[in-house]
Amino acid sequence: MSVFPKISLRPEVENYLKEGFMNKEVVTSSGKEAAERKLETLLNHLSHPPSFTTVRVNTHLASVPQVKSLLLEELQKQFPARSVPVLQHPDLPEVLLIPVVGPRRSIGKQPCEAIVGAQCGSAVLRGAHVYVPGIVAASKFMKAGDVVSVYSDIKGKCKRGAKEFDGPKVFLGNGISDFSRSDLFSGMPELKGIGIRMTEPVYLSPSFDHVLPNYLFLQNLPSAVVAHVLSPQAGERILDLCAAPGGKTTHIAALMRDQGEVIALDKIASKVEKIKQNAVLLGLTSIRAFCFDATKALRLEMLEDTGGKPPFLPESFDRILLDAPCSGLGQRPNMACTWTLKEVTSYQPLQRKLFSVAVQLLKPGGVLVYSTCTITLAENEEQVAWALRSFPCLQLQPQNPQIGGEGMMGAGLSFAQLKQLQRFDPSVVPLQDTDIHCLGDARIEDVIWLANKDCIGFFIAKFLKCEST
16 A cells, blocks of 8 residues: 655656557557556556565575674674564575565654655665765754664755745654764864664665675565576676666676686766776676776777777677666656656757667677566667667667567557567555565465566667677
8 A cells, every 4th residue: 555655757858658558559449548547557556665685696606505693693683573484586596586565654753853855765765774965954962873764855844954844745753862862063174984873764675784794685586687687607697888887797697607718888987986896896807897988998990909998899799788878768666757757858869879889799699688677668668669660780689588578569569579578567456564474474475476567667688699780
């Protein structure tokens, strides 16, 4: 059942989504009311967290049973009064699932309040404590050690340092403040670290701050599916075109048993450093990360030996992942998106430029996987239709594992082609009120099914290159 309002979007963005979800093909197939109801349900889901926290075990350094045992010990420390289960995914054996308990509707609100930014609020709903930079405002009488109610400023209307805020806000739960109001807003040297330790969150989810960092990687379930669909093999040369922060890059390397070469590109230097840090942390030596604009990763002739650095000659890679920059409208929880329609629609041309580079860099017989964490037709199925028209050398391929649903109608793809896509759409299940006891009574197949469906919005397409471009 919904506990938060649906995601807040600019009217022109919501109308744009309606046009996509209520396109002629969809309306003809399922009817206008059903199509409209599906979009409304999806927008409601986006403001709520998924039903499970998913973590990927770094199988390069430890076995899944070993890490599962360590994780259960950690959860016992975080929740001594509860027995929190950890489930191994049957189709993604290195993925562990931890149920998110909530919403807990009986938590009492405190007179002392703290307001946090929307991004911080989303992190709290997925198990994080409140870090100092995320605190926007606090009651005038707040002292260190006080029990405070934490609210998310979902529309960014609260002024920094305010003593009270009556604008749109959503209750996230209660916590204990590590600082007084004067500590936070006195203008003294900037504070860091945890500002409020969440003790009664509306959604109870484990914190993974500094938890088994060599062995676990926090990753949404569809993101873990991507590397399996790419199916990298030991000894191959793989390109991850838009790689930060490195979750899929390190997963690819682990699936290859760290044998071969994984090239990771990102054009932001700090993000490339994060990829390198993650590779070192996880003990993976096959990854080489470069700060480089992926739209310029192709060069047509060999002028000098670059030592394996970008740009690259055509047909240099066995497999390529294009986890494309996108509007990100599938991320959860997300209570408000302030982007304009121009911003939301700006990604399609960039995605096509990156896709064209990827096709030329891929060897004949090679595999290209395209993915996004958004829900728009334009960035997903329409891109597949464009790719098949533009590159006759490409063939759409079935995917393994097939965990998401089929693609959405509206881009002119055939029914058989839609079946070969994976669109992860959480609206296919009702919003859940989850507690540990009800999960204990459920069949394991039903629990896994829920985890597969009630995740972020995501899209995956897989192509085979049949001949040279």
